Amino acid sequence: MRSLDREVFNQDLFNRIEKVITDYSLIGPDDKVAVALSGGKDSVLTLYALHGFKEKFNFELVAIAIDEGISGYRADGLHIARLHASKLGIELLEKSLKEEMDITLDQAANFHHTACIPCGVFRRYLLNQTASDLGADKLATGHNLDDEVQSFLMSFARADTRRFAKFGPKLDRIHPRMIPRIKPLWEIHEKQVGLWAVLNDLEVHMAECPYAYTSFRSHLKNFLNQLEEKRPGTKMNLLKSFQKSFQFKKSRLKVADLHECQRCGEPSSSLLCKACEIREEITGD
Template structure:
């Protein structure tokens, strides 16, 4: 199998495009698509200036996705005085698993000369995920707790570090899975929230005093291509599944998508494209009809539509054990 561009040995075949690419052209293709997404989402404002640089907080877990994103962002903006990149790592309290990935985060941050901040559930909330799994008073999957706690810390520290954008390493598979889950669950309001959490063109950003806008520059890159990029670049990624991972529904959706993509290449791209259209209409609807007002959580002061936020309610259930 030869590269379509130069005739060298190909390292990958993209069924959705039919392309065969060698190592050099594959790496260049991934980088080109990530930078194109950055341009499309207008992450660098037209008036960005070295005198008042944009600060981007990157959620760096040490996994392949965030490590690849950090590498490409550094190579693109590392010498751009208009952009400051800060890496934020969250330690959930999972013995062995997260300790090793934190080492990957530290190694990469040192290699790229990135400012790196580490926060933990234990220091912030007084809990560790290993203990939550044992107690689990709500009878929920560990991911349900962990997702709430992680989002809270990402948003809290992005705001504390005065970030203009919060970047995460969600890839095409992640986004297509989330899209199908929301559609199958009929969760129109969640579609609207999902759309509003991401960035459109810079001039159309919704100004909000409550949340730092999010961006997902890897959302056009399939998961396998992210993994291959990390391997070929020999990046210090920690590629091991969380021992507490148990999102059964997402796992079923993942298997379904893989089968669909194998039989009908391009399915993930089509799903995401159609979903964004639906989510945009849902967002327009809920902006006009939603009566829920943001308030401060009575316990922690974070923004919520209820008297006590979801994070604090989960923490209360754990404290009662």
């Protein structure tokens, strides 16, 4: 019975992921798609789902793993990323923050009240740079419905309306070296991702980042989970509301003109990109 339940659950889950890919034209024929693979449940599901759709949508698949330099945490995730990439026969390219920028996130955490800000900046930087070097057409991330609602409400609470144009299941290419991001799990609840990993007996990195508790996102996540428990459907309703706001804002917001960072040459809206700016702040170079 459990096997049958698993099969039904898997089929429904993958059908919903496929619907997002189709409805929002996330992948085109002959695309090269790079998956941001951390070893966590969301990125592992993204890898397996896209691997299952390779022939149907006719695209190439590779994976990228980033070692941010978080002692006692990241090594386990990298091990699991290697495990699943090898199992599926998918090329995995690993990049280290220490090797690429001569710093670690543990070092960066000493210069910010939360490590999440430099972590997000450096991860986006290395993922985009690596995907561009690989000649990827799309960069697939494991952002799920919960992540998207949290991000939307964080920007809403901060009155940072400029970020609204960056939300949604697919981003446009705004610079030759800015790889468009896609989010195949955009309408999938985080709990459903976890259930998929359990039902299929897959090893995933479940440990929470040691810096997560300091973030605004962590507090908001707990609040939304409590709200969802009392009023099921709240998160999906928020996403639907977001979709309307997203379409409204998307048509009226202009993306800032991008040029090249004076230091590293990567796309930037300022003379120095945010990654080089933070690195300079930390190292003094």
